[in-house]
Structures are given as C-alpha cells and as structure tokens.
Amino acid sequence: MEGGVGMGLSMSGMSGLGLGTGSSVGGGFARAVDDEERRKRLETVVAMLATKKGRVSEEGVERVARKLGLECLWEEKGGKGSASTERRRLLSIAGQTVLVDIHFKSNTVESVAVSFPSSSEAVTAHAASAARILQSDLTPPPTANRFKAQYAYLTLTLDKFARNLERTAKLDKLSTPELNCYEAIAGVYDSLKRLFEHEKKAALATLKEKNEGLRVRVSDEELEERAEREVLCKKSGRPRMNAGDLVGLSLEYLMDQRHIMHKPTPVPLKQGHASATQQDSMDVDPKPQDEKHEPPNKVFSLSIECESFSPSLYPPLRISDSWLPHDPSKIEQAREDPLFSDQAGSSTGINWLEPDQTFIPQGETSAGAMDLDPTAGGGSKLPSARFVAKLNPPVALPYGIAMQVLESVGATIPEEMVRFSTFEALVLKGDGVLEADGSGPQFQGKETVMVVGNAKDGAKRDLGDRVHENRLYVPKPDYARVIEEIPFSHPRQLVDVLPLLRQYAFLATLLSRSFPEQSQSGSNTSSTAPHPSSSTQHAPNSPTSDNATPLLPSIPVDFSLWYLATEPHLSVVFPRPPPSHDASTPNSTAHADSSAMDVDKPAPTATAVAAPWTTNVASHSGDGREGTSLDGLLAAGEDRYPRDLVAIELAVGVNGDVSVASMDGLRAAGGEEGAENVERRRARVGRGVEVSGGLGVWVEWVAREY
Numbered sequence: 001m002e003g004g005v006g007m008g009l010s011m012s013g014m015s016g017l018g019l020g021t022g023s024s025v026g027g028g029f030a031r032a033v034d035d036e037e038r039r040k041r042l043e044t045v046v047a048m049l050a051t052k053k054g055r056v057s058e059e060g061v062e063r064v065a066r067k068l069g070l071e072c073l074w075e076e077k078g079g080k081g082s083a084s085t086e087r088r089r090l091l092s093i094a095g096q097t098v099l100v101d102i103h104f105k106s107n108t109v110e111s112v113a114v115s116f117p118s119s120s121e122a123v124t125a126h127a128a129s130a131a132r133i134l135q136s137d138l139t140p141p142p143t144a145n146r147f148k149a150q151y152a153y154l155t156l157t158l159d160k161f162a163r164n165l166e167r168t169a170k171l172d173k174l175s176t177p178e179l180n181c182y183e184a185i186a187g188v189y190d191s192l193k194r195l196f197e198h199e200k201k202a203a204l205a206t207l208k209e210k211n212e213g214l215r216v217r218v219s220d221e222e223l224e225e226r227a228e229r230e231v232l233c234k235k236s237g238r239p240r241m242n243a244g245d246l247v248g249l250s251l252e253y254l255m256d257q258r259h260i261m262h263k264p265t266p267v268p269l270k271q272g273h274a275s276a277t278q279q280d281s282m283d284v285d286p287k288p289q290d291e292k293h294e295p296p297n298k299v300f301s302l303s304i305e306c307e308s309f310s311p312s313l314y315p316p317l318r319i320s321d322s323w324l325p326h327d328p329s330k331i332e333q334a335r336e337d338p339l340f341s342d343q344a345g346s347s348t349g350i351n352w353l354e355p356d357q358t359f360i361p362q363g364e365t366s367a368g369a370m371d372l373d374p375t376a377g378g379g380s381k382l383p384s385a386r387f388v389a390k391l392n393p394p395v396a397l398p399y400g401i402a403m404q405v406l407e408s409v410g411a412t413i414p415e416e417m418v419r420f421s422t423f424e425a426l427v428l429k430g431d432g433v434l435e436a437d438g439s440g441p442q443f444q445g446k447e448t449v450m451v452v453g454n455a456k457d458g459a460k461r462d463l464g465d466r467v468h469e470n471r472l473y474v475p476k477p478d479y480a481r482v483i484e485e486i487p488f489s490h491p492r493q494l495v496d497v498l499p500l501l502r503q504y505a506f507l508a509t510l511l512s513r514s515f516p517e518q519s520q521s522g523s524n525t526s527s528t529a530p531h532p533s534s535s536t537q538h539a540p541n542s543p544t545s546d547n548a549t550p551l552l553p554s555i556p557v558d559f560s561l562w563y564l565a566t567e568p569h570l571s572v573v574f575p576r577p578p579p580s581h582d583a584s585t586p587n588s589t590a591h592a593d594s595s596a597m598d599v600d601k602p603a604p605t606a607t608a609v610a611a612p613w614t615t616n617v618a619s620h621s622g623d624g625r626e627g628t629s630l631d632g633l634l635a636a637g638e639d640r641y642p643r644d645l646v647a648i649e650l651a652v653g654v655n656g657d658v659s660v661a662s663m664d665g666l667r668a669a670g671g672e673e674g675a676e677n678v679e680r681r682r683a684r685v686g687r688g689v690e691v692s693g694g695l696g697v698w699v700e701w702v703a704r705e706y
Helices: 004-016 024-051 058-067 127-138 146-154 159-174 181-212 220-234 273-277 399-408 423-428 491-514 630-636 675-692 695-705
Strands: 071-076 088-094 099-105 108-115 238-243 246-255 299-308 385-398 443-454 460-473 480-488 551-563 568-575 590-592 645-652 658-664
Touching: 058 071, 058 088, 058 099, 058 159, 099 127, 108 127, 127 159, 127 238, 127 246, 159 181, 159 246, 159 299, 181 220, 181 238, 181 246, 181 299, 181 385, 181 491, 220 238, 220 246, 246 385, 246 491, 299 491, 385 399, 385 423, 385 491, 399 480, 399 491, 423 480, 423 491, 443 491, 443 695, 460 491, 460 695, 480 491, 491 551, 491 568, 491 645, 491 695, 551 695, 568 695, 645 675, 645 695, 658 675, 675 695
Parallel strands: 460 551
Antiparallel strands: 071 088, 088 099, 099 108, 238 246, 246 299, 299 385, 385 480, 443 460, 443 590, 551 568, 568 645, 645 658
C-alpha cells in the first residue's frame, strides 16, 4: 500500500509473524524496560529541578514562600498605567509570629523589612540584621560596572533566600501564642553571649599583658580580634545572631588559620539598604554587622534551631535567658561535675544554671507542636519541641568518639544511620567506602606549596612552587561516621562537646589540604610501586618570561595515621629539600611562605649541626600501632628518600592542640642537645602546625628552621 498507514500495517504484520527484531513477547519486554528507564530518568530530572529554587522575581519569591506554608499578600504601591517601568509592589509574607515585607520596584527587590509583632525586645532587636541578610540574598552584590549591574539579576537565584526563609518558617510553625520558639533561641543567645564576653575579657587581659613586653606592639583592634578568636577556638565558642549569610543563631567553634590576620576591609552595604533599615535608626543604635570586617577564614559553626519532638522521648526546650547568671562576676565558679571532670576543655568551671521548665496550657493544639505530658499537672503540658544544633559543615568522628558525643547529650545513633566507613575515607572521599586492602597507601595526592627566599636585606622573593607528592598510610583503619546534628537540652552540653569537635575537624582540615579530592587514588596502589622521580616529573622550569613561576624539585612526603585511646597520631616523614637560591640574592634560603607564622618561640640562631640519625618514632608496642614503626616505613620506601630524612610524630589533642610525640632528623642548635632546648623545639614545632593550618607549609618551614 501507499502512504504511512500501509507501511504501519506491514510492519505490524511482520512483527506478528516474528519476522521483526524479536517476538511479540520480547518486544513487549523491551518496551517495558524502556518505559521503566524513561520513568527513572524523568524522576531524576524532576528531583533535580526540585532542588532549584529559580531566579529572583516577584513570582519566584511568592512561590518559595507559599511552598513553606506562609501566607502571601500583594499590595500595589503606585506606578500603574503607562509608567510600568516604575511599578512598585509590596509582598507581605506572614506567619504566626513573623512578618517579612519585600518591596519590589520593576520586578527587582528594593528593600526588605522583618518584624516580630508578638515577640519581646530580645527577639525584635535582631529583626534589622535578619532583614539585611534576606535583602542580601535577593539583590546582587554592588558593582561599579553598569553593564554587570544591569544584567546581574539574570543570574541571581533564590537558593540562599529559600534556605534562610525555611529556617525562619520552621521556628514559626513550631510557635504558638503560648510558645514562641524565637524567644527560646534568643534566650540561648543571650546566655552564650554573656559567657563569650566574660571569656573574651579574660583573654584580652592576657594578650595585653603579653603585648606590653613586645618590641613592636599590636594595635588594640587586632588584640581584640585575637581575643575573640582565642575564645572561638579554645573556649566556649563565639555566638552570633544573623551573621554572615545565615539567618538565626550560630555558635562558631573553630576558625581555619586563625593566627593569620587579614587587613580589615568593611563589607559594602547594598544599594538601597540604608533606606530599608537605617532611616529611623539613631546614633546610639548598634551598627549593622555588615559593616564589620568578615575575614575570609573558613569557620566551623553550630546552627542552633528547634525541631518537633515528643517530650516523653527527649527533654523539651525551655524559654529562658537564665542559663547563666546575669552578674558577670558569678559566671565563673568552680563546680565539680563528675560526668565531664576528666575531659580537658570542659565547662566545669562555669556556673551553669537550670532554668524552670516551660509549660503551656492543656488546650493548646496549634500546628501539632504540643504533646500531652502525663507528669505535668494543673492543666499544663510540656511542648513537643527540642533544641538541635546542626553542624556546618558536618564533622567526621571515629565511631567511639561519635558515641561519646551523642551519649553526653542523651542521644543515640539510629541503626539506619550506621554505616561501615573509615575516618580517612569520609574526610577525603566523602562516600565513606571502606577500603578492603590495608596494604599500601590508602590515598595519594599532590600539594603545591609556594617557596620564597630571604635575601640579605630582609626582602622576600618568590623562588617558585614546590610539589609535595603525599602518600597516606592507615595501618589499622577505624570505623567512623559523620555527625550532622546534635540535639541538646542545655547549652552546657554543646560547650562540653566543642573540644572533641575541634580535635577532629582540625585533623580533617590538615588531611584534606594535603590530599585534594581530585588527586586521590584507591588502596590498590602497592607501597612498593615505583614512585615518580622528583627529578624527572617535576624538574625545575626555566621561566620564559618575567611573570613565569619556576617549579622547584618536588619531594615525597609520607603520612601515617593511627588512633590511640584519647587522640589520633599522625607521623610525617620527608627528605630535607635541596637548597634553592635566588639568582639575584645568592645567600637566600628556601622556605614556604611563612610570613604569618609567629610561633612565639625564638628560632635557633647558631650554626646548624646535623644530629645523628635514630629511628625511634612509633617504636612503642602494645598500643595498637603494630606495623607503623619508622623502620618499616623507611624499608618500604627507601627509593623515595635520596637525602637525609626528617621524621616527626604529631599528636592532635582536644581543641585542635598539636604536640610533638617524637622527632628525628632535626638539626640541633649550637651542636648541643639540652633537655630544655629539646622541649622548646617540640613546643615550637607543634605550634607551627596550628599557626600554618596546613602540613605543606609546615614541612617547608621545618626544613628551613631545622
């Protein structure tokens, strides 16, 4: 037949006779498989699109708010008719206890205002800072380029705004006329803020006393910043409300490379921002936090929120700002707590208080946030909501440490959350796959370190980059899991677990910096496999122009990680790099860019004399470190070390404090090895890890200093 119908009938007849690509049964099965595959692909696309919040627009903002269960109301503010480019509209996003007003002008956000009509002054005091963050999420960063400013909205998404609005909506949904979750969060913030100011005052006094004895004194502004970072990283942390790009309360507990002070540069305010939040402000009002210098250092924090939970399963939240005494002189008192008395850095010296339990009327049934409590009498019941701290970013902990942290707050690890993974796999790979073969290095990576030279005139010149070819050995891997959130009923519980979180967050930072994700390899690499020669793969370059960066000879660096009862140990073995000289400065010496590395210890000034080589690193027995001795490590990789070796065993303790368990290959100052000099050197080398924040820079610094 002619035409499409005839061809279709002919093909159907052939299929029916089994003369096509397969029988009718086979063809039906193939179609079913294709349909199932097509359905899975469609579900994947839909799930991917669901994570995208869209672009900033009037419709997009309203869609995000309604998706979170908030009410939206539009109000025309003028500009109708022919002047459509000047149209102004007001979108009011309302919850039970919060109101967000967004002013639009020609489909772009002009200003944002946040209010809490039924909340106390402790909550409303943070409304302006919340509005600044939400407006920052909806407006592009300021730029002097008119072309970029004109088209900035084309690439501006609603992701950050949706995240912050969701945090706000969660507290609003849990709140009722009798239970205001914003009040509960504000009470925790006020108490932690008093503790932070008390500890900051003590730290600042200590720093000022040390500053008096320095030849070049530090400015008062820098001293205050150093005191804040000391409390942040070593004490109870730094609480911040509506800081950075996150709405809500955050407790910052660790700052990467906290000893590196960056030049303060105030963050510019958004265009139109002053009209939204500062028109009615007075000179006595606190300055917006946007005007404060935000350092680029990576910060680990706990986002403190509330979540729905039965009070019969976990202690509910309490609305109070009396978790600590209001009198600063009574905050610090010696109190013996047997549960945490053996843990370094615990809050046993803080005079914590126990506020009264919060009850709500028996007839309250709003939003399912309440639950009957048989122990509460008088027509009252406990709220079915609890405090929870979400780790940003999540922290990988050995399984035993994770159990200790959760048990200290009265929680357990759900069975469905237990995964067989290792600490190093979670940190470096992210997928938590347990390596089956323990022989050979589990991970390999390359780290590029900038090397500079000191000339006779004291000037520093960049000598080039050196590649460290790193290999990580884990003789006895330990099970681990990632902690994403920690429930708590008292702020003391958070302060008590901070030392352990800092310990493994700092260790993870050191490892991830030495083993970038794109340079990893599996454990199937043999420890005796030939390693690329530094002289062939990374030979020094001859720069073809003045701007070219020369590549210095690479060096191999071997790491070995094992876990003791209280702290992980990391041994580092590397050859002393060959001397590098700047042609313009013949007497310069090579070292990593350690201009910010002030370890508060004087460096040896006498002529360095090589010390005899001994191999007693990791020679202990009976502590779970069989197979990690330096002798075995050297025997397996003699071809990797053509020069004299340096071997240092580091112990990473609570709060990220680094100490040197043993060291070999360092050159003694003045040819003598006194006990006092050895201890001073140990302290200085260990502090060098904390100051540098990276093992690559630290290796170059050790090779230069010793």
